[in-house]
Amino acid sequence: xxxxxxxxxMDCAEGRAANLPCNHSTISGNEYVYWYRxxxxxxxxxxxxxxxxxxxxxxxxxxxxxxxxxxxLILPHATLRDTAVYYCIVETSGSRLTFGxxxxxxxxx
Amino acid sequence: xxxVTQNPRYLxxxxxxKLTVTCSQNMNHEYMSxxxxxxxxxxxxxYYSMNVEVTDKGDVPEGYKVSRKEKRNFPLILESPSPNQxxxxxxASSPLVTGVRYEQYFGPGTRLTVT
Numbered sequence: 490x491x492x493x494x495x496x497x498x499m500d501c502a503e504g505r506a507a508n509l510p511c512n513h514s515t516i517s518g519n520e521y522v523y524w525y526r527x528x529x530x531x532x533x534x535x536x537x538x539x540x541x542x543x544x545x546x547x548x549x550x551x552x553x554x555x556x557x558x559x560x561x562l563i564l565p566h567a568t569l570r571d572t573a574v575y576y577c578i579v580e581t582s583g584s585r586l587t588f589g590x591x592x593x594x595x596x597x598x
Numbered sequence: 599x600x601x602v603t604q605n606p607r608y609l610x611x612x613x614x615x616k617l618t619v620t621c622s623q624n625m626n627h628e629y630m631s632x633x634x635x636x637x638x639x640x641x642x643x644x645y646y647s648m649n650v651e652v653t654d655k656g657d658v659p660e661g662y663k664v665s666r667k668e669k670r671n672f673p674l675i676l677e678s679p680s681p682n683q684x685x686x687x688x689x690a691s692s693p694l695v696t697g698v699r700y701e702q703y704f705g706p707g708t709r710l711t712v713t
Binding site: 531532533538576584585588590 | 602629631633635638640641642643646656657686688690692694701702703704705706707
């Protein structure tokens with residue numbers, strides 16, 4: 490599975506959009522991009538996934554570049570409860586997930 | 599409510615004393631998995647199961663056993679725990695349909711300390 494690179498930490502003001510980048514330059518054609526988050530040692534929570542088209546759900550939007558080598562998770566209106574570690578994972582089936590260190594997002598009041 | 603439950607949530611034990619961490623899901627999911635989480639190493643998969651009586655090793659299976667006798671349960675067994683198995687453990691489940699990508703549902707975690 491392709492390796493991902495994410496910033497270690499990011500800050501965002503409450504109510505503003507949080508844009509979390511992820512590089513996956515070695516992604517292969519059948520690998521999906523998944524985003525999960527983990528709030529303070531709770532079980533990870535699924536956010537969104539995509540293959541090559543941009544995706545949106547009630548939690549977030551996922552923007553994947555045309556060459557698929559990078560993506561951005563967008564939380565449109567961040568709240569304090571969005572403070573968490575965000576993991577970008579690329580994988581073929583969604584089952585054998587390999588979590589890196591992720592990005593610690595801190596939403597400030 | 600659809601959920602994955604783990605028991606116990608916290609456990610302190612001594613080296614060599616066999617223990618079992620239970621995992622149960624009420625969503626009729628085929629796929630279940632165990633992860634451990636350690637500082638600086640992220641979450642690593644221990645074992646996974648594609649269905650009843652079908653289990654396979656993940657990335658860090660040494661020192662662990664699992665069984666899948668029923669679809670809803672996937673216990674993690676430490677036959678002879680050692681201090682290096684002190685960790686935060688998560689169970690997860692998801693449906694498994696060929697060609698379809700599903701999210702994994704994670705349990706609340708079990709914090710294990712082996713002294």
